[in-house]
Amino acid sequence: MMFEFELIHQSKKSKARVGRIHTPNGSFMTPAFVAVGTNGTLKSVDHVQISDLNLPLVFANTYHLLLHPGPEVVQKAGGLHQFSGRKGPIITDSGGFQVFSLAYGSVADEIKGKGRKKHGNSVLKINEEGVIFRSYRDGSAVHLTPESTVNVQKKLGADIIIPLDELPPYHMGERALVKALERTHRWEKRSLDTHLANPKNQAMYAVCHGGLSKELREKSARYLDSLPFNGFGIGGSLGKNTEDLCRVLDYTVGFLSPDRPRHLLGIGDTPSIDATVSYGIDTFDSSYPTKAARHAVALTANGPVRLRQTAHRESFVPIEKGCPCYTCKHYTRSWLHHLFKAHEASAHTLTTIHNLSYMMRHMNTIQQHILEDRI
Structure with missing residues (x-):
C-alpha cells in the first residue's frame, strides 16, 4: 500500500x-x-x-x-x-x-x-x-x-x-x-x-x-x-x-x-x-506521557495523579476508573505508589502503559467530537 x-x-x-x-x-x-x-x-x-x-x-x-x-x-x-x-x-x-x-x-x-x-x-x-x-x-x-x-x-x-x-x-x-x-x-x-x-x-x-x-x-x-x-x-x-x-x-x-x-x-x-x-x-x-510516567505522574480525565504522594499509600483503586489498560485492570494506585517509593523499574512501565492508553482514549474522544461538529 x-x-x-x-x-x-x-x-x-x-x-x-x-x-x-x-x-x-x-x-x-x-x-x-x-x-x-x-x-x-x-x-x-x-x-x-x-x-x-x-x-x-x-x-x-x-x-x-x-x-x-x-x-x-x-x-x-x-x-x-x-x-x-x-x-x-x-x-x-x-x-x-x-x-x-x-x-x-x-x-x-x-x-x-x-x-x-x-x-x-x-x-x-x-x-x-x-x-x-x-x-x-x-x-x-x-x-x-x-x-x-x-x-x-x-x-x-x-x-x-x-x-x-x-x-x-x-x-x-x-x-x-x-x-x-x-x-x-x-x-x-x-x-x-x-x-x-x-x-x-x-x-x-x-x-x-x-x-x-x-x-x-x-x-x-x-x-x-x-x-x-x-x-x-x-x-x-x-x-x-x-x-x-x-x-x-x-x-x-x-x-x-x-x-x-x-x-x-x-x-x-x-x-x-x-x-x-x-x-x-x-x-x-x-514524549509528554512517557516522561510524565517516569516522574510518577499518571494522566486521567480528572487531571494528573501524582503516585508518589502519601495520599495513595492506601488507595486500593485503579489509576482511573473504567480505564481498560493492563495496569488499571491488574493494579491499584497503592501498589504503584509502593513501586515508585521502592524505586522499582516496573513502576515506570506500568504508568507508561496507562498514560499511553489515556492518550489513545483522549484522541478517540476528540475524533468523535469533530464528527459531531462540536470542535
Whole structure:
C-alpha cells in the first residue's frame, strides 16, 4: 500500500477534521497522538508489550539511530519495523532538531532567551552543505547533509521521513531568521530530490518554518506547498505560550493544501492538543506521557495523579476508573505508589502503559467530537 491521506469529515465549526492516513505498515485515524520512541522504542516499554494499545504512529530519532546502532545495522536487520518489533507505522525525523539543540541550547533555554548564540562544543560547523557535529558516543565528526539524512532514513525504512531543516531559536533576529529559512528551503528541496530519486514506498513531509513572523510563515507554507511533499510538519520556534502557538498555526495552515496531512512537531500534551486541533492539525508528537510516567505522574480525565504522594499509600483503586489498560485492570494506585517509593523499574512501565492508553482514549474522544461538529 502506498501512502495516502483520506479526509473523512471536515467540521462545520472549525478547521478541525477527521481523516485516515494509509501507510505500507497500516492505517490510522486522525487526529492522532504520536508517541516518541527516540531509539526506536518507547521508554520503559517495548512494542510487543503495548501492541494491544494500537498506537497509530511512533516517532523515532534519526540522529540517535545514526550514532547507534547505525543505519547499516538496522538495514541488515530488515529495517526498523523488523528490528524493533513495531508492527504499525513509524515516522523518523532528520536529526535537525538535535543539531538545533546542540547549537543553541535546549528548547526550554531558547524559549527563555538563554540559548547559546554560538555553536556548542558538539556542533563544529553549520553551512550550506549541512552540519558537522561531534558524536556524543565516540567524539568522531559526523557530516549531516540533506542528502545523507535521507539516505540514512532510507536504510531505517520508516513509513514517513522528514527532510533536513535548521531550527532557529526563538531569540534569533529577523535578518538571521530569513537567512535560516531560505537555507532550510534549499535543504528541503535537496532532500526531496534525493527522496524522489528512490522513494522506496516512503512518504516525505516538508517542515514549515518562519518563527513567529506572519510573512515568513506564509512564505514557507506557500513554497513548500508548491512541491510534491506527501504532507507537512509545522516546526521551528513556535512561541513562548499557547497563544503564540495558535497564532503560528493561524498564519500557516490556510496556505497548506487540505488534501495532505499536517503534523505539529514536538507538541503533544493534552492542553496543547485541545487548543490547536481546531486549526486542522492531524497528528501531534510528544514524549509528554512517557516522561510524565517516569516522574510518577499518571494522566486521567480528572487531571494528573501524582503516585508518589502519601495520599495513595492506601488507595486500593485503579489509576482511573473504567480505564481498560493492563495496569488499571491488574493494579491499584497503592501498589504503584509502593513501586515508585521502592524505586522499582516496573513502576515506570506500568504508568507508561496507562498514560499511553489515556492518550489513545483522549484522541478517540476528540475524533468523535469533530464528527459531531462540536470542535
